[in-house]
Amino acid sequence: MNLSSQTTHGILFIIAAIAPFAIYMGLGPDGGGVLDASMTERLATWVMFVLPVALMMNVDAMGDGTGYKFARAGLLIIIISMGAGIVADAFNGAEMTENSEAVAVVAWSSIMLGFFITAIGYYVQKFFASWLCILQGIVAAFGFIMVGFIGPDADEILFMVMWLAMSVVFLLLGIFTLRRES
Numbered sequence: 001m002n003l004s005s006q007t008t009h010g011i012l013f014i015i016a017a018i019a020p021f022a023i024y025m026g027l028g029p030d031g032g033g034v035l036d037a038s039m040t041e042r043l044a045t046w047v048m049f050v051l052p053v054a055l056m057m058n059v060d061a062m063g064d065g066t067g068y069k070f071a072r073a074g075l076l077i078i079i080i081s082m083g084a085g086i087v088a089d090a091f092n093g094a095e096m097t098e099n100s101e102a103v104a105v106v107a108w109s110s111i112m113l114g115f116f117i118t119a120i121g122y123y124v125q126k127f128f129a130s131w132l133c134i135l136q137g138i139v140a141a142f143g144f145i146m147v148g149f150i151g152p153d154a155d156e157i158l159f160m161v162m163w164l165a166m167s168v169v170f171l172l173l174g175i176f177t178l179r180r181e182s
Contacts, residue, residue: 005057006180012054013174017167019047041093045086051170052079055118058127058177067125070117077114081107101151109148116140128176135172139165 025031028040035043055075062068084107091100116137123133139162146154146162 007178009054009057009061010174010176010178012050012057013170013177016048016051016054017170017174019050020044020163020167023047037095038093041089045089048082052082054173054177058118058122058173062121062125062127065125067121067123067127069121070124071121071127074114074116074118074121077117078111081110081114083107085111105147105151109144112140112143112147116144128173132169132172132176136169139169 023035023040023044027034027043029035029037052075055071055078059068059071059075062071084103088100088104088107091097091103119133119137119140122128122136123130127133128136143162143166146158150158
């Protein structure tokens with residue numbers, strides 16, 4: 001089977017949408033209990049590297065222009081912030097909750113900020129349907145506020161809504177990428 005770059009690209013977004021649920025809710029201690037907290041966080045981290053790769057493939061496919069510059073800046077923020085997010089998840093896996101929360105607030109809110117800036121780039125460049133770019137921007141802004149300002153005190157229901165909304169956006173980005181004409 002020969003997968004095109006575009007097909008691989010779309011599948012990466014779909015993996016980013018589905019994998020966290022499979023890992024945390026299916027395999028992790030809060031789900032099926034197959035994995036302990038530490039292994040759950042490690043596995044989730046390794047699998048979620050598909051997201052910056054998929055976003056980088058978008059930037060590479062955009063060509064030059066104002067939108068490209070925004071998307072590239074957003075991607076850079078995401079890549080830098082993911083390093084800190086990995087540290088937060090490692091603390092969480094080691095049950096060092098205070099340390100995890102201290103790092104996670106800055107790291108994950110910065111990832112949301114990068115995702116928001118990326119959405120602006122997609123919108124300006126007309127890289128995806130306008131409604132999808134706007135949805136991505138709204139979800140990223142909501143995530144930024146939830147994680148950056150409300151943080152660990154956030155209502156669990158609101159956090160789940162944010163997580164589900166981000167997954168829906170990743171899934172839609174994957175579907176639109178798979179359907180894009182070369």
